[in-house]
Amino acid sequence: MFCKLAALGLAAAAFSVFAAPASAQATLDAVKKRGKVLCGVSPTSAGFSYADDKGVRQGFDSDVCRAVSSAVFGAPDKVEFVPLNTNIRFQGLQSGEVDLLSRQTTMTFSRDTSLGLDFAPIVFYDGQGLMVSTKLGVKSAGELSQAAICLLPGTTTLQNLEDYFKPRNIKYEAVVFEDNNEWRNAFFSGRCDVITSDRSDLASVRAVANDPKQFVILPETISKEPLAPVVRQNDSNWRDIVSWTVNALIAAEEYGVNKGNIDEQLKSKDPEVQRLLGVTGDLGKMLNLDVKWAYNAIKQNGNYGEIFERSLGEKTALGLSRGPNQLWNKGGLIYSPPFR
Amino acid sequence: MASSTSSPVRLLYDVRVRAILYQVVAVALVVGVGFYLFGTVSRKLADQNIATGFDYLSRPAGFVISQSFIRYESSDTYARALLVGLLNTVWVSIFAVMLSSVLGLIVGIARLSRNPLLSFLALIYVEALRNVPLLLYLFLWYALIVAVFPPVREAWQILPDVFLSNGGLIVPSLQWSSAHSGVLASAVLGIVLAFVVASALRRRRVASGQARPAWPFVMLALLGPPLLAILLLQPDLVVNWPERGRFRITGGVQVTPEFTALLVGLGLSASAGVAEIVRAGILSVGRGQWEAARAVGLHDRQTMRLVVLPQALRVIVPPLTSSYLSTFKNSSLAIAIGYPDLVMVSNTTMNQTGQAIEGIAIFMLVYLGMSITISLFMNWYNARVALVER
Numbered sequence: 001m002f003c004k005l006a007a008l009g010l011a012a013a014a015f016s017v018f019a020a021p022a023s024a025q026a027t028l029d030a031v032k033k034r035g036k037v038l039c040g041v042s043p044t045s046a047g048f049s050y051a052d053d054k055g056v057r058q059g060f061d062s063d064v065c066r067a068v069s070s071a072v073f074g075a076p077d078k079v080e081f082v083p084l085n086t087n088i089r090f091q092g093l094q095s096g097e098v099d100l101l102s103r104q105t106t107m108t109f110s111r112d113t114s115l116g117l118d119f120a121p122i123v124f125y126d127g128q129g130l131m132v133s134t135k136l137g138v139k140s141a142g143e144l145s146q147a148a149i150c151l152l153p154g155t156t157t158l159q160n161l162e163d164y165f166k167p168r169n170i171k172y173e174a175v176v177f178e179d180n181n182e183w184r185n186a187f188f189s190g191r192c193d194v195i196t197s198d199r200s201d202l203a204s205v206r207a208v209a210n211d212p213k214q215f216v217i218l219p220e221t222i223s224k225e226p227l228a229p230v231v232r233q234n235d236s237n238w239r240d241i242v243s244w245t246v247n248a249l250i251a252a253e254e255y256g257v258n259k260g261n262i263d264e265q266l267k268s269k270d271p272e273v274q275r276l277l278g279v280t281g282d283l284g285k286m287l288n289l290d291v292k293w294a295y296n297a298i299k300q301n302g303n304y305g306e307i308f309e310r311s312l313g314e315k316t317a318l319g320l321s322r323g324p325n326q327l328w329n330k331g332g333l334i335y336s337p338p339f340r
Numbered sequence: 341m342a343s344s345t346s347s348p349v350r351l352l353y354d355v356r357v358r359a360i361l362y363q364v365v366a367v368a369l370v371v372g373v374g375f376y377l378f379g380t381v382s383r384k385l386a387d388q389n390i391a392t393g394f395d396y397l398s399r400p401a402g403f404v405i406s407q408s409f410i411r412y413e414s415s416d417t418y419a420r421a422l423l424v425g426l427l428n429t430v431w432v433s434i435f436a437v438m439l440s441s442v443l444g445l446i447v448g449i450a451r452l453s454r455n456p457l458l459s460f461l462a463l464i465y466v467e468a469l470r471n472v473p474l475l476l477y478l479f480l481w482y483a484l485i486v487a488v489f490p491p492v493r494e495a496w497q498i499l500p501d502v503f504l505s506n507g508g509l510i511v512p513s514l515q516w517s518s519a520h521s522g523v524l525a526s527a528v529l530g531i532v533l534a535f536v537v538a539s540a541l542r543r544r545r546v547a548s549g550q551a552r553p554a555w556p557f558v559m560l561a562l563l564g565p566p567l568l569a570i571l572l573l574q575p576d577l578v579v580n581w582p583e584r585g586r587f588r589i590t591g592g593v594q595v596t597p598e599f600t601a602l603l604v605g606l607g608l609s610a611s612a613g614v615a616e617i618v619r620a621g622i623l624s625v626g627r628g629q630w631e632a633a634r635a636v637g638l639h640d641r642q643t644m645r646l647v648v649l650p651q652a653l654r655v656i657v658p659p660l661t662s663s664y665l666s667t668f669k670n671s672s673l674a675i676a677i678g679y680p681d682l683v684m685v686s687n688t689t690m691n692q693t694g695q696a697i698e699g700i701a702i703f704m705l706v707y708l709g710m711s712i713t714i715s716l717f718m719n720w721y722n723a724r725v726a727l728v729e730r
Contacts, residue, residue: 087687090694094388115694116388136587147587148492148507153675153688158403162414173406173588175598176684178675185483186678190491191506191597193587233389 039065127221150192425685439607444614621652
C-alpha cells in the first residue's frame with residue numbers, strides 16, 4: 001500500500017512536470033487532436049460507473065462523460081474511461097491525465113478554491129446517511145451514543161460525522177477501512193453497529209445484503225453532498241462545454257425532449273427548444289462546437305431523467321427515487337439556466 | 341601507477357582521483373535533478389493555483405481517530421493527527437517484532453529438532469506463512485476474529501469484568517493520572533539503574549576476584565525508585581470498570597480486533613522468516629562446539645543457551661535487522677483492515693486538504709527516518725555481539 005501510494009504520488013508529480021498541457025486554455029484542442037475525451041470515473045460504483053460483463057462502463061457518471069463526447073465529437077463512444085480512486089482523483093485531473101472528472105465528487109469550497117479545479121453544475125444531490133440493522137431498534141441518529149461506526153476514508157465522510165455528532169455530545173468509535181469489501185463485511189458481521197456513506201451508496205450496500213429488509217437507513221441526512229463533474233481551473237471554454245452539456249440534458253427533460261421524440265422536437269415552435277437543438281441561433285459556435293452539439297448529446301444519451309432512471313432509478317438495483325434530484329418545477333432542485 | 345606528477349591530465353588516470361570524481365559527479369547529478377524536479381513541480385503547482393506548503397499541518401483536522409496513545413480531539417491539528425498515526429504504527433510494530441522474535445526462535449529451534457513430528461510441523465508453519473502474501477493473511481485473521489467472536493451485544497464474559505467480542509477484548513483499567521506516569525517513569529529508571537549497578541558490580545568482582553552477592557544491591561536499584569515514587573506521589577487507585585451499554589461496552593481498556601489482526605498477521609508472517617534465520621544461525625555453529633559442550637557436561641538445553649545461541653547471534657543479527665525493517669514497513673497494510681496507522685491518517689489528510697505531494701513526502705520521510713533508526717540500532721547491537729569473536 002505504502003509503495004503503491006508513493007509511486008502514485010511520484011507519478012502524479014512527474015505528470016504535473018511533463019504532461020500538463022502547455023496552455024490551460026487548450027483542453028478542447030487537445031481533446032480534438034487526440035480524438036477522444038479522457039474521463040476519470042470511479043473504478044466500481046454500482047449505478048454510477050462500473051464495468052459490466054462485457055467490460056463496458058455503465059452508470060450515471062459514465063453517461064455524463066458520453067454526453068460530453070457526443071457534444072464534442074457527435075458520437076458517444078469517443079471516451080476513454082480512466083478509473084481513479086478517491087485518493088488520486090484530483091491529482092489525475094490536475095496532472096492532465098484526464099480532461100474531466102465525473103465520479104461522485106462532492107463540490108466543496110476548499111476543493112474549488114485551493115486545488116486548481118472548477119466544478120460544473122451539480123448533477124446529483126446526495127447526502128451522508130447512516131444505516132443500521134433493524135434488530136437494534138434505533139429510530140434516529142440521536143440514539144447512537146457509544147456506537148461503533150464503519151466508514152471509508154478519503155471523502156468528507158469522517159469530518160461530517162464529527163461535525164454532526166460533536167455538537168450533540170455523542171461519542172462514537174470510528175472504524176475506517178480502505179477496502180470496500182472489508183468495510184461492508186465488518187458491518188454485516190456486526191463489528192460495527194452503524195455503516196455510513198452517501199445515501200445513494202448505502203442503497204447499493206443494502207442491495208447486496210443477504211436480506212436487505214434487515215437494514216434501515218436512518219432518517220437523518222447529516223451532510224450535503226452535491227456531486228458535480230470537475231475540470232481544471234482557467235480553461236473557461238472547456239468548463240463551458242462540460243457545464244452546458246449537463247445543462248442541456250436537464251433542459252431537455254424540462255422541455256419534454258427525449259431520445260425518442262427529439263427529431264419531431266426539431267420542428268417545435270418553442271424558441272428555447274429551437275435554440276437548444278441548434279435549429280436557430282449559434283449557441284454551438286459560441287462553445288467552439290458543432291451547431292448540433294446538444295442535439296447529439298440528448299439524442300445519443302437521453303435527457304437527464306432518462307439517464308437517471310436507467311442507472312439509479314426505482315427500477316434499478318439501487319432503487320432510488322428522484323427526491324431532490326427531481327426537476328425544479330416538480331419540487332426538486334435540478335435546474336438549468338436558460339438557453340438564450 | 342605513478343601519482344607523483346601534478347599534470348591534471350595524468351591526475352585523471354589516478355584510480356583514487358577518478359573514484360572521488362565519479363562520486364562527486366553522481367552526487368551533483370542527483371542534487372541537480374532533485375532541484376530541477378522540485379523547482380518545476382512548485383512552478384507548475386503555482387501555475388495551476390494548487391495550494392502548496394505545509395501550512396495545512398497547523399489547521400484543525402476535524403476527524404476522530406479511534407485509537408490514540410496521546411490525548412487527541414478532532415479539534416487538534418493535522419500535525420497531531422499524523423503523530424497519533426505514527427505512534428499507532430510504532431506501537432503495533434514493536435509488539436509484532438517482539439512476537440515474531442519469540443515465535444521465530446521457538447519455531448527455528450523446533451525445525452532442527454530430532455523429533456520428526458515437531459520438525460515437520462515447524463516446516464509446515466514456515467512454508468505456509470512464507471508463501472502466501474501478508475495482505476491475504478490480514479484479511480483472513482480479521483475475518484476470523486470478526487466471524488468467530490460474537491457481536492458486542494452478546495459479548496462473552498470470560499472473567500469477571502473481562503469481555504471478549506468481535507469489538508475486541510475489554511478489561512478494567514486504571515484511571516490514569518500524572519502520578520501514575522511518574523511511577524511508571526521511575527520504574528523504567530529502576531530497571532536501567534539495576535542494569536548499571538549489576539554490570540558495575542560484575543566488573544568489580546572480576547577485578548577483585550571476591551565473590552560478594554550482588555543481588556541485594558540490584559534489587560535495591562530496581563525497586564527503590566518506584567517505591568519512592570509511590571510514597572511521594574501517592575497515586576489513586578481508581579478502576580474504570582467495563583459496563584454494558586446499548587451498543588458498546590464502555591469503560592475499561594479495549595484491545596481492538598483491528599489491532600489484534602494486524603499484530604497477529606505481522607507477527608506470524610515475520611516469525612516464519614525469523615525461524616529460518618535462527619535455523620541458519622544455529623547450523624552455522626560448528627559441530628565441534630556441541631561436542632565440546634557435551635564433553636564438559638552441559639545438557640542439550642544448556643548447550644543451546646550458553647554455547648550455540650551466543651555464537652549463532654553473530655550470523656542472526658544482520659538478517660534479523662531486515663526482517664524487523666520489513667515488519668515495520670508492512671504495518672502500512674493496516675489500512676486494509678481499519679487500523680488507524682500513519683498511512684491511514686495521512687490518506688485522510690491528503691483527501692481533505694488535497695495536498696498529496698506534501699502528504700506523501702511526510703510519510704516517506706517518516707518511514708525513511710524510522711527505518712534508518714532501526715538499522716542504526718541493530719548495527720550497534722550487531723557490533724556488540726560481534727565483539728565476542730576472538
